[in-house]
Amino acid sequence: MLITSLVMSLNQLLPVAILLILLQVIAKQSLLRLLGMLGLGIGLTFLFVKSAPIISPWFDYQGLEYTQIGLCILIFFSALHYAVKRATAAFIIAIMSVMTLYLSHYIIYLIGFWQSNEAAQSLFIGTFLGLGICSSFSVLLYFLLSAIKQRFGLSSILLLLALNSAAKLVVALDLASQIDVIATTATVWDLRAILTENSEFGRMLRAFIGYEATPNLTSVLSYILSSVVFLSVCYFIPKSMAKEQS
Template sequence: MLINTVLVFLQNILPIFVVFSLLFAQQDARYKSRTMEASQLNKQSNKNEKNNLDYLPITYLLTTTGIGLIIVFLLSYYMPRLSQLLSGTGLEILFSILFSLIYCFIVISFLLHKTSSLKQWQDKTFFDQQTLTQQKALLSLAILLLVFCVHGSYFSLYVMSLTIQNTALDTLYSGIVVGVIIGTGICLSIAILLYFILITLAKKLRRQIVCYFLLLFGIGQLIQGLQLLEQVDIISSNAHLWNTNYLIAEDSELGYFLTILFGYEATPSAMELIVYLSAIIVPIFIVKIITYKQNSTASFMKGTS
């Protein structure tokens, strides 16, 4: 009971801690970058720049967590009914959509952060930069809420299934409580270690690397949604291309972490490989196009001035 609870907790709750670390590391990277720029301005500009620093206020985080807990409770309560919809595939379809939404919001956030680092965006007015800051904050909160709801619902369903099957409630609750405490300690350790590794990177690379880590995290969520559709035969599952379980087993501690961090799959199918590569290439390609167009426009305007 205890070991199973710890493993299920790590598998379902660790993604929440990881996305917290990535979002706060991304926030810290923007803070450091803007602080360096602000030091070159006069005092008044410096004051405006500090007011424009984007961050995730604790009140917003607490509100998002509260909303997430309510949604987790509702999803857990209605899961048996949802699973009966659409010929028994309703739950898988719902969660695959939620996983896809996580990826879509992360891609939008990726595009905003990559394009906002261009000089054309940095020359925008204070009002435009403040609007962009609010958009980034809302996207971060939306990503956090979706990850919290999806993965929290899975763990909540696990606990509810145990309470229905197990009659020894005292042993059950003690095992769950101790398992949650141990799992929380492990998740906190991993999240804090990941955060400090990211923020100690070189300042010029920190912002870029955190953005790509978050994108890989989103791709991992997308692959989980794809696997749900394969389980209910909505998408045909092809033969496995290779098997790397002898190197890193998926059910090992390192395998869990790599699966959460960037969607590690020891036995990928051709469909999963195509989706994975497309999910990486398409956002980067869009950023390259936007960068090229903005640089071309800037060069043209400079040439005509």
């Protein structure tokens, strides 16, 4: 139970931390604003979990899946808007959306096992260790990405943000295939012999850029296309704005 709680906490916390660091490196937000936003995000996550029984019956009992798909799309466009405009509202929407998307799973997991006296201690220790590891990773990642930005420029961070945001659309496609909105396509390649998603590095890559060892054709095409669109908007919109101002 301890290992399961640790792995579960890392799986749900890392995507939130990575997106937060990427956006923070692009343009810093104040510590007070970050703390307030995180508190609001936690509150919104609990509200989402509490509202799950109401949302679930929507759309022929596919309401939760459609809501999660909407959150994935919202993350992509709010991250893109922040990358272009540096709007604080876009930063808040992106982080609160990713917190609701991922932390809701972990809260449901905690609620399911917290009532058991035998599991409570393991859940607490696993969560505490997961938070510690995620916090340490976030600090190191922030300084690493700041150094990369200083050495190679903002474009390198925008590339990472584009890949991270594109991965959220792939998650949306996976959810859509689960409820038969889109058909599942054939697997393009199988990299499990090289790197599995369940390994330590595989989990980190999955949280960072959406790594999949066995992606299907729809996921690959969507990932490439959305990444190209993200980077194209980040390149052309500021240039057109600069021309208009000159």
